Amino acid sequence: MKKVNNDYPKQGRVILHVDMNAFYCSVHEAEEPEKYKGKPIAVSGSIELRKGIIVTSSYPARNRGIRTGMNVREALQICPELILIRPNFNLYRTYSLRFMDMARNYTPLVQVMSIDECFLDITGSKQFGSPIEIAKTLQKRIQSELALPCSIGIAPNKLLAKMASDMKKPNGINILRLRDVPQILWPKPCSDLYGIGEKTAKKLEKLNIYTIGQLAGADEEKLCNRFGSQGIMLIKAANGLDYSLVNPEREQNKSVGHTTTLPFDYTQEGDIKRVFLNLADQVTRRLRKKRLISNTIQITIRDPNMKTITRSSTIPQSTDQTEVVYHEACRLFQNNWKQNEPVRLLGITLQNLSLKHESPQQLDLFDYHTAPKKENLLKTMDQIRNKYGENSLLTAGMLSEDPSALIRDHKHRGTSLQTDFLETSNKEDNED
Secondary structure, X not given: OHHHHOOOOOOOOOXXXXXXXOHHHHHHHHHOHHHHOOOOEEEEOXXXXXXXXXXXXXXXXXXXXXXXXXXXXXXXXXXXXXXXXXXXXXXXXXXXXXXXXXXXXXXXXXXXXXXXEEEEEOOOOHHHOOHHHHHHXXXXXXXXXXXXXXXXXXXXXXXXXXXHHHHOOOOOEEEOOHHHHHHHOXXXXXXXXXXXXXXXXXXXXHOXXXXXXXXXXXXXXXXXXXXXXXXXXXXXXXXXXXXXXXXXXXXXXXXXXXXXXXXXXXXXXXXXXXXXXXXXXXXXXXXXXXXXXXXXXXXXXXXXXXXXXXXEEEEEEEEOOHHHHHHHHHHHHHHHOOOOOOEEEEEEEEEEEEEHHHOOXXXXXXXXXXXXXXXXXXXXXXXXXXXXOHHHOOOHHHOOOOHHHHOOOOOOOOOOOOOHHHOOOOHHHHOO
């Protein structure tokens, strides 16, 4: 034990970041190795139409130039032997729950970040060995029991653990210490730093800050003038500093949303409204399951050239009603998008959430007598769909063959960021 104690800091923490490699594709390989193992494969949202986009691809496919977000038709031109697979989110969730359970064998301090990654605080896990031994054991278990590859970063904080795991893919284990930051991180571009997106990197370039090292030594006042309080956080991150804790408790959702990529460019108002209706239906369904209401409705619009805009509005009365969200989404679209301009992606996100039972509801003078009826109708409809499936009760406007209808199919829809399925309480689904 004395030797193991030497592998742990007297002060500070030891954090692991577990990142599953090409997770969706790896799951399909694990399920059907004779069909997919070692082959260029990709998960695509619209296989039959051949007009969807690549959701993710295997490493053999990536080596042939296939990238996430690429149009399926373009991908097949680059790699004609590419095997396309329809997503199966039920399957991904099953594997996700299993590897998360393995992680909890080594510490109760496991913070789920998405369907395919998590942080572990193993500072108090000396009984399982040194940090590198725990990482190797966990990686081997995931490989032997699930047939999935993963990368694991080991560091004194979450920021560096995430950076470490990203450096050794696939199937790597990497240690990144604070003293390694100047040599390893500082020469890299700012966009490589965890938490910095392309837009922030471009803003930094306008300040003649191109590398993480330049950011680490940047003038604090100058950055705060440009980024506000975030400027200090950027400098700390560039120096490898992160004091956030691994939080195993799932925080109340800050937002609930759905987006869908369309099989081809939509220009007709009727098609766009149908997509918004399907999105509003499912996003409010999720909201009601969590017993939340929303005060802000945001839409996302993307054109064929990948130009994306978001527009939002705060409504007078918080809601969980499909009708309200749908009409507000349509209004936002009409006010912010030119008529007949092509659209490739649409989304609705509900923000400023609060618990319904803790939020006073103001009754409108003209419809206060109908509000309880609407409430009971929604509850009854939700119970029917909980019991018989999402497609058991639909309005005519929801019927379609485009991907917006697929979000009702829990087997085939989902994103890596959606982690509703990890919640242990499903009381809403079992109501009489």
